[in-house]
Amino acid sequence: MKSIVVSALLASVATVSARTFTVTNACPFTIWPAMFTDLNVGSAVPNQPNGWTAPAFTSVSFTVPDNWTAGRIWARRNCDFSSNPGPNSCLDGGCNGGLVCDSRTGTGVPPATLAEFTLSTNPSIPDNYDVSLVDGYNLPMRITNNAGCHVADCPVDLGPNCPANQKGPFDSTGFPVGCKSACLVDPNPSNSRNCCSGQFNTPATCPPSASPVPDILASSGLKARKIPGGYSIPFKRTKGSLGRRNDGRKSKRVGGMRKRAGVSGETGLGDNSDLLxxxxxxxxxxxxxxxxxxxxxxxxxxxxxxxxxxxxxxxxxxxxxxxxxxxxxxxxxxxxxxxxxxxxxxxxxxxxxxxxxxxxxxxxxxxxxxxxxxxxxxxxxxxxxxxxxxxxxxxxxxxxxxxxxxxxxxxxxxxxxxxxxxxxxxxxxxxALDMPMFAIELQRATIDVGGQDGVLTIGALPEGIDNSSLTWVPVRLYKDSEGGTPAPSFAPNEVYPFRWEIDIDGVFLDGERVADSAIPANGVSVTTTSALIDTGNSLLRGPSDVVSNILSTVSTTYNPSRSNSVATLPCNVPHTLAFQIGGKMFPVDPRDFIGEGSDASTCEADNLVVTDPPSRGALFRWSLGDPFLKSNLVAFHYGNLTHPSVDPPRIGFLSMVPENADQLLTQAVNDAESNGGLFDSTIVAAPTASAATADQITVTPGFTGISTRAPSPTATSPGAAVTVTMGSSGDTSQSSGSDPSDNKENGAVAGAKMGMGLVSVFVVVGMVVGW
CATH class of the missing domain: 2.40.70.10 (Acid Proteases)
Structure with missing residues (x-):
């Protein structure tokens, strides 16, 4: 199942006269996007027809007035307008008027997932947007943004998971391409809790428990999920803080990382003497x-x-x-x-x-x-x-x-x-993940056993880690000429990531910057120094001239002219090798810089070795392996795997080196001397036995791209892009406050208010777009 994404860019001022919307079909099949403005509420309309054909992997951009009110966008499926064009021309989502929906009556035939917008030019009145299943469901949908504002979405393919009496319509193969609302199939829609009608036509008598959507969610195995800032009934109960204040500054997170609605998991790691x-x-x-x-x-x-x-x-x-x-x-x-x-x-x-x-x-x-x-x-x-x-x-x-x-x-x-x-x-x-990311903490099993816990976390940051404490930097993208993936025909301008590789600002030894490498690259032009972040590497690998410089500085025995020269040094003399990333220093703990020697008094700087110069397909000069990851918590955000330009991949770093690391090294050396010259060392087995009996959640494969529900960099542009996705698979939920980091799946309806103008909006079908 694919998706449609609507993205809106929020300006830091509300004086713009128009907003740019981009609608992209990232499904491998044609859809027919539709748009409608309730002219009884406002007269401002976009400069785009109310319906058009969107072949697979194509985009259309247009502008909407700054005061667009009561507007909606949705997708139509399996359409044929060749004869008698009208609401029945499509399998679902059809409208009066055929291809171009009638400006007065072309609201769309249920079931259809809706992206709804009401924009504002008044700085004291925020823009509002939501994803709604009030009219049922026909494609997953997501609204995201590029400034840490709220994400609203329904990323679950509800068609095949719909209650039997609500399932449909069906395509020619018998596959359900929609899920009707409980109201639509209710035998008494004029007086029904499912329809919030008759005696139930007030917020007090039409609570969320009476919503038509939970029936769908429960049948999808998602009953317990919550939709941040979402609603699933005609009475919107969106509440909580705005994604941004009216003064344009980011809202402050309260209390750190909160429990999320999506799927996440963690597992302990095995460690064989810090080698594996x-x-x-x-x-x-x-x-x-x-x-x-x-x-x-x-x-x-x-x-x-x-x-x-x-x-x-x-x-x-x-x-x-x-x-x-x-x-x-x-x-x-x-x-x-x-x-x-x-x-x-x-x-x-x-x-x-x-x-x-x-x-x-x-x-x-x-x-x-x-x-x-x-x-x-x-x-x-x-x-x-x-x-x-x-x-x-x-x-x-x-x-x-x-x-x-x-x-x-x-x-x-x-x-x-x-x-x-x-x-x-x-x-x-x-x-389905709470955030499309994973994070790694590596433990220490030599010199001074301990450090981090040794955990792989998938779908979220580790418990207790706040996004604002990480430094986020973009992953290097590889052009075709650099050995990267050539752009596909449906996204000819895209450049794709190849490795978890980031630019570094410089290398420092004991507080002094080390000269950059002068070794030329092999057959490629490289203008920056980058590093591969590699848990599969048990060492720190760098350019031969820089490595020789560092080893000669810390060791009087090292001779760079000898191929097998060993850099020995006193164990109790700490050295700090640090890498500047995103303007901040990330040191390697002195306990991870050295390796054991013949006794506890003489150690070897054998965790630093030489690697190849940059070449096609491998542009990095450094490979930062386990010594670096023992010293730093690292979070890896995939971004959008099909269209990385709309949600670029990135890596977040948090130093875990304690302030007294030098003293801890000295203590470890003293302990080793008291132990006959032997440092602590251990082997920890991976917890396979507990993994075999642990609870599991099975997620369903789906071509959605990657949503932008990962922590965004702490330094963002003034704007924010809001995205609505139809057709993704993920989780669902109900109403809650919208924290800037609560950009989670919103299966029923997800809503958010923006304290500034939406400048550009991206609607993508078949993938999840983000910031």
Missing amino acids: YTVPVEIGGIVTAVHLDTGSSDLWVTSDSCTAASCNGPATAKQYPMSTFNDSGASVNMQFGDSLTGTSASGPIGFDTATVAGIAIQNQVFSAVNVTDNTVVKYGAAGILGLSFPAGSKVQEAIVVEKTGPLAKTDDFIVGTYQYGPLLARIAMTG
């Missing part, structure tokens, strides 16, 4: 431990037919049984590491239900590896869970080629992400 971090994953009928890797994209596990010697070691986690393998017919050979540490894994590609952090999705593609020299298997993992972008997925590429033929263009690859993409990307694309 593992996460429990259930695939098919087995729960096993796989390496947590933000540097790659694919899920693979060794199978019980693996022929590699590493697959037979006693430390290897549970392997996938080929007796239950659902073979796709495709196979893959995956490469990992750089030119100095490269490994590979290969095997057939199959489908199975995969679960991580209690969130399951069916028909997940993965490789059942039968040949590998990857060292993660040697150290106790059954494979790798890649958390990076679809553009880097060799499994997705192989399965799309198998299904559609050679990739002459990227359309099939990008559209196929919701079916064949990486595990977390597919989960995010369902729209």
Whole structure:
């Protein structure tokens, strides 16, 4: 199921004379958007016809007056205006007038999901918008914005999940493409709680419990969900703070991160001496431990037919049984590491239900590896869970080629992400997550055991972490000429992310800036210094000249002219290597900068090594691995995977290095000296046993793009884009206050008030657009 998104940009002043609306159909099929203005309420109308044809993946822009009142936008499906054009020309959402809805009577035939707008030129009266299911449902819908204001949406595909007596209409295959409201099927609509009519025609007698929508939600398994700022009946009970004050400043969050309505989960991590971090994953009928890797994209596990010697070691986690393998017919050979540490894994590609952090999705593609020299298997993992972008997925590429033929263009690859993409990307694309993101905290198992808890959180920030405490920076996008994904025909101007890679402002050692690398890139033009954020890398990797400079500074024994020179240094002398990101310093804890030496008095700076210079497809100079992630909580927001320009991916950082880190290192050294020169060290197994018995939620694959319900950067532009999406899959709920971070799914009706003018609006069908 696809979606329609309406996005409105909010200005910091309310004196503009017009707002720009953009309507985009991101469904892989044609829809017919419609628009209506209640001329009994206001005379201002948009400069766009009240209906038009929107082929798959196309957009239309137009302006609306600053005082547009009682306006609505919706989508029509399965239309044929060739004969007798009118309200019955479409399977749902049709209107009087045919293609162009009548300006007086063309309100649309239920069921239809509505995006409703009332704009204001008065600074003391906010703009209002909402997503409404009062007239039933025919496509998911979302309204988001680019300035941290409220998101209203219905991202669930309610058609197939509708109560039997409300289900319909049906397309030619018998599939339900709508869900009628309880009022529409009520035998006594003139005096009904379902219709808020007759004796129930007041807010007091038509409570939310009498709404036509909860029947739909309950049947969808979503009865307990809440819609922030939403309503599902004719009497709107939107309440709470505005997304922005009338003075244009952001509202202050009260009390930090609140419990969300959408799906989220967390799981503990295993840690093998800080060399390998593992996460429990259930695939098919087995729960096993796989390496947590933000540097790659694919899920693979060794199978019980693996022929590699590493697959037979006693430390290897549970392997996938080929007796239950659902073979796709495709196979893959995956490469990992750089030119100095490269490994590979290969095997057939199959489908199975995969679960991580209690969130399951069916028909997940993965490789059942039968040949590998990857060292993660040697150290106790059954494979790798890649958390990076679809553009880097060799499994997705192989399965799309198998299904559609050679990739002459990227359309099939990008559209196929919701079916064949990486595990977390597919989960995010369902729209069911509270936020389309994940966050990682890595624990410390050497030198001084402890630090962060070691947790993977999916769909939300970790409990107790406030968005305002993170520094958010954009992910680097890769042009085709740089080795990135070529733009598809339906989005020819898009540039896609390839890796979790961000620009860094500089590198600092003990408070002094280190000179930038002078080593030229290989065959590409690189004007900035960027870093890959990579949990699959147990070290810090950087340019050879910068690494040599740092090691020569901290060690008197290091000789850069010798290839095997070891940088030894006193264990009790702390050094702080820091990376400036988004204007803020993010240090590596002194306890994570060093490695154990022969005793507790002499250590080695062996967590810092050399990597390759930038090249096509790998523009980064630094790879910040586990030492960096042990010192910093990192949040990864996918953004819009089909149209990243409307919701770019980003990464948020929060330093977890304590102020007394130097003293803690000294104490750890003293403890080691008292322990015969041995530092603390431990191995923590991934919690596979608890994962096997934990509660699970299954999310439904859907081509929705990625919603903008993740925390937005603390520094935003003065404007905000509000987006309405029809056709996404996600959660639903009811009315609550609208905090700037409460940009959650709103399945029944989601409403919000804006304390300033909506300047531009983006309506996207088939995906979720955001800021």
